[in-house]
């Protein structure tokens with residue numbers, strides 16, 4: 001059973017599988033490096049993504065290999081010496097590590113904003129942290145640990161009063177494909193997305209939206225396939241950021257997965273996952289030894305612990321007895337655990353998709369009920385060494 005959709009989606013739509021296997025039968029040549037019609041699907045995929053996120057134009061969509069690359073390009077490229085940035089306790093290491101790197105290299109000031117016990121960040125805390133030198137606000141739209149979705153629309157709208165002085169970067173790695181991303185409401189200057197999660201594409205494709213008015217230097221320069229007479233990097237977006245041969249196979253996967261998602265609709269996916277998480281939580285709440293960290297959510301995430309049992313032990317049982325795949329531990333988000341109260345071991349994360357069946361959910365709930373009943377006998381298993389956990393409370397600025 002597959003309960004690890006928040007890590008990467010499975011299964012992919014049959015349209016995607018078919019397109020990938022046909023890929024090798026076609027003479028598609030070198031994409032975007034010729035003027036043939038073959039590269040049209042690259043443009044078409046940009047167009048589909050710009051519609052999907054409701055942003056101005058297809059050329060504001062840049063392809064990269066994943067969210068991590070997009071976040072690095074934006075964070076390392078945009079922030080300059082002495083800038084102040086505001087971010088949250090729910091961020092993934094794909095934001096935290098580039099931020100810590102620029103903090104040391106460029107003397108960047110960072111304010112870390114806390115979250116509540118389910119991972120919700122209060123927009124007031126973001127806005128009240130703004131200073132004269134604030135240049136960027138970074139928010140994880142949906143927590144990969146608890147499934148909590150943030151009110152990025154409120155933050156984006158409140159940032160408008162700063163006349164474009166403060167840019168807004170939203171990490172939509174977990175939300176894109178699960179809920180409607182309408183950037184006319186969020187008004188983000190950057191949206192970082194990855195293709196292999198709920199967007200249902202293959203690993204190795206991702207990208208970002210960039211507000212055409214924002215000046216961001218490229219991270220890498222080199223072959224773009226066109227304008228070869230220029231010795232410097234072309235200035236036009238998306239070419240400016242897309243040096244080197246594109247992952248056309250990955251783009252093709254998105255071309256087809258977006259059609260699938262559009263016909264299914266994110267409304268239907270979000271409502272399905274809300275129902276599933278609601279049912280799951282209802283069952284878990286009746287088990288006395290369970291600590292639950294998620295509320296009903298459209299991301300399909302259920303995080304919990306069984307008191308006294310280290311999370312990796314539970315995933316070991318689930319894998320051995322049910323052949324179930326899930327994730328445990330800190331889940332690449334080291335700060336949030338202090339606020340949801342499961343430091344230092346993190347939690348068990350079961351993450352579902354539209355394809356997860358009610359029968360599978362019932363099997364897992366029944367199994368957890370049994371483990372819960374035997375918890376006392378399992379609790380004796382020795383806990384590993386406790387390591388020191390990083391805390392935003394020990395960082396320079398904390399709200």
Ligand SMILES: Cc1ncc(COP(=O)(O)O)c(C=O)c1O
Nearest residue numbers: 066067068092094144173174194
């Ligand atoms: C919230 C969040 N941001 C960023 C990432 C990084 O995504 P990728 O590994 O595809 O770059 C993930 C992946 O787990 C995530 O959940």
